[in-house]
Amino acid sequence: MAGIESNNSSRPRLLGHRGVRLHGLRRFTTALPTENSLAAFELALSQGCDGFEFDVRHTRDGRNVVWHDPKFTGREIATSDSSQLANRDGSALASLEEVLRQFGHRAYLDIELKVAGHEDAVVAALRQRPPQRSYLVSSFLPEVLIRLHEIDDQLPLGYICERRSLMDRWRDLPIKVFLPRHDLLRPELIEEAHRRGMQIMTWTANSARRMRQLADWGVDGLISDDPQLLFRTLGAGLKRE
Numbered sequence: 001m002a003g004i005e006s007n008n009s010s011r012p013r014l015l016g017h018r019g020v021r022l023h024g025l026r027r028f029t030t031a032l033p034t035e036n037s038l039a040a041f042e043l044a045l046s047q048g049c050d051g052f053e054f055d056v057r058h059t060r061d062g063r064n065v066v067w068h069d070p071k072f073t074g075r076e077i078a079t080s081d082s083s084q085l086a087n088r089d090g091s092a093l094a095s096l097e098e099v100l101r102q103f104g105h106r107a108y109l110d111i112e113l114k115v116a117g118h119e120d121a122v123v124a125a126l127r128q129r130p131p132q133r134s135y136l137v138s139s140f141l142p143e144v145l146i147r148l149h150e151i152d153d154q155l156p157l158g159y160i161c162e163r164r165s166l167m168d169r170w171r172d173l174p175i176k177v178f179l180p181r182h183d184l185l186r187p188e189l190i191e192e193a194h195r196r197g198m199q200i201m202t203w204t205a206n207s208a209r210r211m212r213q214l215a216d217w218g219v220d221g222l223i224s225d226d227p228q229l230l231f232r233t234l235g236a237g238l239k240r241e
Helices: 036-044 096-103 118-129 142-151 165-173 185-197 207-219 227-234
Strands: 013-016 049-059 064-066 108-113 135-138 157-161 177-180 199-203 220-223
Touching: 013 036, 013 199, 013 227, 036 049, 036 096, 049 096, 049 165, 096 108, 096 118, 108 118, 108 207, 118 142, 118 157, 135 142, 135 177, 142 157, 142 165, 157 165, 165 177, 177 185, 185 199, 207 220, 207 227
Parallel strands: 013 049, 013 220, 049 108, 108 135, 135 157, 157 177, 177 199, 199 220
Antiparallel strands: 049 064
């Protein structure tokens, strides 16, 4: 399976957060697709991003579905069958397998696991349809990352952190990428990660000024709610190797 590529390019890797997030993007004059949908992922790529981050949960009948929150249209995902999780128009949640099939050959995928206990199912999906480009399996949950490493020690793993009190955990986990929220990031941390042979990616950088600052600091990847602004700020005229 493909894994983490070294970041020798002239800019960081650019990813859409859940493809694109509606929150805070009032400047768009046309309707945006729902976050964590196949259409949102297409939009991120159409804006010039290298790929996107998305969330994986698990249904009662064992499906790997793509959604951030524990509930979908009022139903608990973990206690519902996938057939019960549909919008009023009949559209269903995307599955991890659909994302791998549709985007695994043309996008960088940051696959975030929201819950523990289903790591085998995710690894099975990756083995059945290995991404052809670089990718990452990430989580806020150290136990998820440890279990994934036990199943396959070649998986490219990333630890996500949004609390300063949990920042030190990254040094003891079997990861290749550390993903602190952007306001927790400092240049010294990036330098330390690089000395250890790891990469730093960061998320919800949604202003052009902050994007440029983080790029100047040397981050390996930026995840933004606004893929259009992200590429316009950092991607135009700059290519990844």
